[in-house]
Amino acid sequence: MWKTLSISEWEEITVKKNTTIFYKYDYLETISTTYNLKINLMGYKSKGDYLSFISFFSKGKDIIIPEGFSYSPFYIEKGIAEQIYFGICDSLIVNLKSDFKKICFKLEVDFFDLRPFIWNNFKIEVRYTHIKNNSLAPHYSINKNLSKIDLYEFEFVAEDTSEKSVDINLNFLKALGSSPSHIHHYKQLINGWSKSGYLKAFNLYKKGELIASNLVLFDYPKKKVYTILLNNAKTNEKFSHTLLYYNQINWCYENGFTEVDLCGANIRGISIFKSFFNTDLKMYFIISYRPFTGYLKSKWKVVFNKLYLAKGYILNKLP
Numbered sequence: 001m002w003k004t005l006s007i008s009e010w011e012e013i014t015v016k017k018n019t020t021i022f023y024k025y026d027y028l029e030t031i032s033t034t035y036n037l038k039i040n041l042m043g044y045k046s047k048g049d050y051l052s053f054i055s056f057f058s059k060g061k062d063i064i065i066p067e068g069f070s071y072s073p074f075y076i077e078k079g080i081a082e083q084i085y086f087g088i089c090d091s092l093i094v095n096l097k098s099d100f101k102k103i104c105f106k107l108e109v110d111f112f113d114l115r116p117f118i119w120n121n122f123k124i125e126v127r128y129t130h131i132k133n134n135s136l137a138p139h140y141s142i143n144k145n146l147s148k149i150d151l152y153e154f155e156f157v158a159e160d161t162s163e164k165s166v167d168i169n170l171n172f173l174k175a176l177g178s179s180p181s182h183i184h185h186y187k188q189l190i191n192g193w194s195k196s197g198y199l200k201a202f203n204l205y206k207k208g209e210l211i212a213s214n215l216v217l218f219d220y221p222k223k224k225v226y227t228i229l230l231n232n233a234k235t236n237e238k239f240s241h242t243l244l245y246y247n248q249i250n251w252c253y254e255n256g257f258t259e260v261d262l263c264g265a266n267i268r269g270i271s272i273f274k275s276f277f278n279t280d281l282k283m284y285f286i287i288s289y290r291p292f293t294g295y296l297k298s299k300w301k302v303v304f305n306k307l308y309l310a311k312g313y314i315l316n317k318l319p
Contacts, residue, residue: 001045013043014053030193030196031057038059040057051077052075061102069228093117097291111284122288124285128265130275131261131280132252138276154240156202166201169190202216224261225257227262228263248260
């Protein structure tokens with residue numbers, strides 16, 4: 001059955017199960033502090049072992065995703081029987097529905113069996129991301145484009161974040177129309193993760209001037225990195241982002257990282273650009289529940305079934 005976990009229990013379980021960066025309590029704490037949210041920790045124990053555990057942020061009666069960089073830490077033991085899996089999910093859903101009016105999770109790319117949530121009237125949204133997890137060379141057009149610039153004028157550096165590297169990324173968000181409050185929270189979040197050692201910057205300099213920067217989350221135990229923001233290089237520096245991504249991927253492999261999440265593939269042009277690096281396109285899901293939506297959906301199912309039966313009855317009566 002599900003129970004509330006203490007911080008020490010959570011940390012002990014997540015270390016034992018070798019989970020990702022998104023389960024680290026200090027990582028979660030940075031988010032909760034930034035957005036003034038409660039961290040909820042729950043675990044499902046059976047025969048002396050935790051088969052599942054989950055953490056989520058809440059405010060009042062709502063479970064929310066406060067920022068778009070992180071996956072919701074939701075672990076279910078692999079290889080368990082299907083009926084046990086269904087039981088774990090069903091009992092979690094019952095618990096959450098009894099305590100919260102709105103529920104929302106962003107699930108990691110390896111979480112694919114959503115049937116218990118579909119059967120319980122959750123809304124399922126499909127999202128995509130590009131993941132570089134192979135040593136295959138990029139598309140020939142990458143090298144072709146890089147041959148058009150003087151590579152000796154540029155320097156790629158993996159380093160701690162600086163005010164300038166953060167501002168390059170946040171200024172692009174501002175240009176896209178993000179609110180001052182939204183940008184303020186992101187800056188606070190970035191600074192918190194940087195101080196904890198989770199966030200670094202991949203920077204591209206031209207003649208000593210910073211012209212492009214990717215902010216990247218480092219998951220050292222899992223040997224994964226996650227790019228978290230998009231930014232815009234100076235308009236006269238054509239192919240600088242191509243060079244930045246090219247060096248970023250090479251640096252990761254040279255330093256023992258085996259997986260690079262390039263932060264989304266949900267915008268057509270950006271997705272095409274990332275695909276040139278010979279990535280794997282992966283799906284992930286955002287699942288959400290609102291009582292009224294679920295009520296309407298269940299009522300519509302009843303109406304649909306009645307109409308379907310009525311149609312069959314009428315057809316059987318036709319000569």
